[in-house]
Amino acid sequence: xxxxxxxxxxxxxxxxxxxxxxxxxxxxxxxxxxxxxxxxxxxxxxxxxxxxxxxxxxxxxxxxxxxxxxxxxxxxxxxxxxxxxxxxxxxxxxxxxxxxxxxxxxxxxxxxxxxxxxxxxxxxxxxxxxxxxxxxxxxxxxxxxxxxxxxxxxxxxxxxxxxxxx
Amino acid sequence: xxxxxxxxxxxxxxxxxxxxxxxxxxxxxxxxxxxxxxxxxxxxxxxxxxxxxxxxxxxxxxxxxxxxxxxxxxxxxxxxxxxxxxxxxxxxxxxxxxxxxxxxxxxxxxxxxxxxxxxxxxxxxxxxxxxxxxxxxxxxxxxxxxxxxxxxxxxxxxxxxxxxxxxxxxxxxxxxxxxxxxxxxxxxxxxxxxxxxxxxxxxxxxxxxxxxxxxxxxxxxxxxxxxxxxxxxxxxxxxxxxxxxxxxxxxxxxxxxxxxxxxxxxxxxxxxxxxxxxxxxxxxxxxxxxxxxxxxxxxxxxxxxxxxxxxxxxxxxxxxxxxx
Numbered sequence: 001x002x003x004x005x006x007x008x009x010x011x012x013x014x015x016x017x018x019x020x021x022x023x024x025x026x027x028x029x030x031x032x033x034x035x036x037x038x039x040x041x042x043x044x045x046x047x048x049x050x051x052x053x054x055x056x057x058x059x060x061x062x063x064x065x066x067x068x069x070x071x072x073x074x075x076x077x078x079x080x081x082x083x084x085x086x087x088x089x090x091x092x093x094x095x096x097x098x099x100x101x102x103x104x105x106x107x108x109x110x111x112x113x114x115x116x117x118x119x120x121x122x123x124x125x126x127x128x129x130x131x132x133x134x135x136x137x138x139x140x141x142x143x144x145x146x147x148x149x150x151x152x153x154x155x156x157x158x159x160x161x162x163x164x165x166x
Numbered sequence: 167x168x169x170x171x172x173x174x175x176x177x178x179x180x181x182x183x184x185x186x187x188x189x190x191x192x193x194x195x196x197x198x199x200x201x202x203x204x205x206x207x208x209x210x211x212x213x214x215x216x217x218x219x220x221x222x223x224x225x226x227x228x229x230x231x232x233x234x235x236x237x238x239x240x241x242x243x244x245x246x247x248x249x250x251x252x253x254x255x256x257x258x259x260x261x262x263x264x265x266x267x268x269x270x271x272x273x274x275x276x277x278x279x280x281x282x283x284x285x286x287x288x289x290x291x292x293x294x295x296x297x298x299x300x301x302x303x304x305x306x307x308x309x310x311x312x313x314x315x316x317x318x319x320x321x322x323x324x325x326x327x328x329x330x331x332x333x334x335x336x337x338x339x340x341x342x343x344x345x346x347x348x349x350x351x352x353x354x355x356x357x358x359x360x361x362x363x364x365x366x367x368x369x370x371x372x373x374x375x376x377x378x379x380x381x382x383x384x385x386x387x388x389x390x391x392x393x394x395x396x397x398x399x400x401x402x403x404x405x406x407x408x409x410x411x412x413x414x415x416x417x418x419x420x421x422x423x424x425x426x427x428x429x430x431x432x433x434x435x436x437x438x439x440x441x442x443x444x445x446x447x448x449x450x451x452x453x454x455x456x457x458x459x460x461x462x463x464x465x466x467x468x469x470x471x472x473x474x475x476x477x478x479x480x481x482x483x484x485x486x487x488x489x490x
Contacts, residue, residue, distance in 0.1 A: 007235055007236060007238070007366075007369055008368060008369040008372055008373060010235055011227075011232055011235055011236070011369065011372070011373040012372070012373070012482060014227045014231060014232070014235075015222075015223050015224075015225075015227060015480060016223065018222060018223075018225070018227065018231075019219050019222045019223045022219065022222045023219060028222075032228060032231055035231060036231055036234050036235075039231075039234070039235050039238075040234070040235075040238050043235070043238045043239075103214060103218070104214075104217060104218040104221075105218075107214055107215055107218035108218050108219070111215075111218075122215070125179065126212060126215045126216065127215060127216060127219050131179075131181060132176070132179070132181045133181075147172045147175070147176060147181075148172060150172075150175060151171045151172045151175055154171075154175065154208070154211060155171065157211060157215070158207065158211060161211070161214070
């Protein structure tokens with residue numbers, strides 16, 4: 001589908017975009033709002049997308065900047081609106097132990113508490129699987145900064161998870 | 167010598183730059199038990215982080231989100247009738263409201279102001295990238311395209327009189343031509359086995375849950391149900407209402423579209439009828455009967471439940487449907 005409607009591509013990216021937005025916002029509803037705003041923005045600015053580059057990266061960038069510019073302030077007013085409900089959707093393979101759930105929750109809470117700049121790097125690399133170079137491009141940061149932020153974020157998580165005495 | 171966390175992490179993520187760096191880390195790992203433990207902890211943490219967000223990835227996408235994207239005004243709205251050869255994906259002529267865009271341009275040109283020209287330059291850069299798909303993706307190429315676009319418009323500002331004179335002509339070419347195209351017959355259901363080319367229909371097939379109605383311009387497409395015809399081959403039943411030329415009548419089609427081996431979709435069944443415009447029509451008895459006969463020819467057809475369909479939608483209709 002060489003000349004496919006890019007909307008189809010956008011839609012196929014939705015699961016990943018929602019996951020990334022969820023990481024940024026820590027809130028399911030806010031994440032979907034952010035994804036929708038970001039996608040509509042991408043459609044409006046489609047002329048700026050350079051074909052041949054990663055559409056996912058471009059959208060991550062739009063989501064990240066939209067989040068920083070427009071949503072973050074809103075979120076501050078509703079800090080504790082964690083939706084924990086979706087954990088129930090996790091595997092029906094019998095491994096969905098309370099322990100795993102609470103650990104997942106702990107991780108997400110710790111991620112949400114990370115400084116903004118570390119959180120985006122962590123989500124892009126550790127969750128979305130981008131290379132350091134790709135993450136650096138999305139966030140317009142030097143490679144070294146990506147590496148140090150990632151290391152700091154992971155050290156904080158280790159600390160937090162350790163402290164919770166799992 | 168010891169390895170710092172950043173390096174260890176880059177080693178784990180496969181992001182070290184040189185082969186020698188890998189060797190250095192591996193050597194240190196052989197020698198230091200403490201380093202091995204640190205690496206092990208990082209491996210475990212990676213898995214923990216990923217699994218903390220796994221459920222979100224697997225969660226069905228809310229249909230409203232899909233609908234919001236499908237129904238967003240698309241600045242390119244590919245003119246129908248251009249299917250035979252790939253066209254630039256961003257063609258100024260094919261965008262909705264070319265009249266208004268042109269108007270802004272020409273007003274900008276006549277006033278000598280910069281209004282809109284930068285924007286247009288961007289759109290054109292996009293077009294160039296879209297043609298061959300060989301834009302390479304560097305920021306430089308977009309910059310060049312943008313520059314070229316701006317340069318191309320500059321003479322318009324200089325020749326204001328000429329601009330005004332030719333305005334009408336240009337508008338006629340760019341406005342009337344793409345408008346005329348959709349009135350041509352669009353027999354995309356014409357024969358059984360014909361591949362679906364309309365990208366908007368493909369998008370609906372690929373991404374929209376059953377019982378959802380997608381508006382495609384003045385036309386509507388409702389996905390009625392999905393089933394698996396053979397392992398890995400899915401079909402979707404749809405009903406389409408398409409405005410005919412002159413909008414005196416509309417064509418209502420009941421169709422079944424099935425996946426092809428190349429991951430496209432093709433017509434397996436289609437029955438069309440012409441109905442008066444305005445009335446919301448459900449498929450006629452004759453159409454239903456023909457569809458029944460088609461289904462009987464297939465043997466047992468079992469429609470997917472909403473959950474099963476959701477799973478297939480999320481997976482992009484690839485592979486066999488998971489059995490609960």
